[in-house]
Amino acid sequence: MSANTDAANTRGANTQGAVDLSALAGSTGSAAPQQGAARDSWTVAAAPQQLQQIVQLSAQVPVLVLIHGSDALSEQFRSTLESAVDAQKGRMVLASIDAAASPEIAQQGGKLPAVTAFLSGQAIGEFDAEAPVDQLPQVVSQILQLATQNGITGTVPPQSQRGADSAEAAEPEVPPLHLQAHEALENGDYDGALAAFEQAVREKPDDAEAKLGIAQVQLMRRTQNVDLAQVRQRAAENPDEAQAQTQVADVDVLGGHVEDAFSRLIRYIQTHAGEDRETVRKHLVELFSIVGDTDPRVAAARKKLAMALF
Structure with a gap:
């Protein structure tokens, strides 16, 4: 989603x-x-x-x-x-x-x-x-x-x-640490939300929702107070800089431009090699989890990623 x-x-x-x-x-x-x-x-x-x-x-x-x-x-x-x-x-x-x-x-x-x-x-x-x-x-x-x-x-x-x-x-009971994380998010306390989700994973390593929560909170923290125009300008001026491209992808996902974000990172993976390429691949996979595996845009992007890698 x-x-x-x-x-x-x-x-x-x-x-x-x-x-x-x-x-x-x-x-x-x-x-x-x-x-x-x-x-x-x-x-x-x-x-x-x-x-x-x-x-x-x-x-x-x-x-x-x-x-x-x-x-x-x-x-x-x-x-x-x-x-x-x-x-x-x-x-x-x-x-x-x-x-x-x-x-x-x-x-x-x-x-x-x-x-x-x-x-x-x-x-x-x-x-x-x-x-x-x-x-x-x-x-x-x-x-x-x-x-x-x-x-x-x-x-x-x-x-x-x-x-x-x-x-x-x-009715399933919402875990207390999940409730704590949601309340922290409502108050804009990203650190508190992240700590609650991380504690939930420590207590239950297979807690998929808490792991997703960690990824989503980290996305919100990365995009907090960013200047969209500056982010896009930096990416345009530095097409080979992995961080510049992943930052634009972050704001695109948060703003609803999911396909644009996926396409940007897949293009980078297609045209680059080495450590930066792997950094961008991992970032893209994290964005897949945030958008959700049931979203058809994720399924389509996964196929394109596989073609780019192999």
Whole structure:
């Protein structure tokens, strides 16, 4: 996933004026209330005519729009995304659209299930049935961290209710160190966020989300307070300087120009050798992880990188 330029210009999001979609909520499978005390949820069943209102909410928090069928894979997508989104406690919203009830939307969605992510009213990425279900929580985390990078750090009220029993079984607990890192990011404390993610990796070496968090925080630190015009001028005047090229790639990724960033570094790898080439290759691979393996631009760039190397 990558940020849209419009999203990158949004700063200081808060909950004031947030759109409450609770009136739109309906039965959404596993999110339907069950016997016993209900739990707050940030998932909502939506009709096509409600999409504009839902997308407006992405000025406050990331919004995922899921178009699903009645097949088993669609149910897995919906259940997994509901749990991952609800675990964020209002920092993200999921809207699901039943393709059977909205055939005109289903045709636009392509291969179902299909998901589109929105920030600041703009679509920033999409993925479909080819995305592994077990990676969906990591994708949610990537989108949330991307929103934080672009100043979208608000929270919104619950949008529906879930049955207590299903919620307890389905909702994963966000690790305390991850919460600590997110809070630090919201306060602009990159050092604190990095320390929390690094501690999480020390405690759990296979924590993929924490490793991704480290890469994303490092990107934010590298691009903090940079002068874009100066960065681009330096790169133009020094085409053989690895650091100059990677710095432009960083600001391009942060600004949503993902393909430009990838192409720049792949061209450098094609035309250079030695230690600088390896430095740029490692930097490119790190940017791949930040954008996310489910993003088609990463898959395309990986193929081009392989051709450049071999």
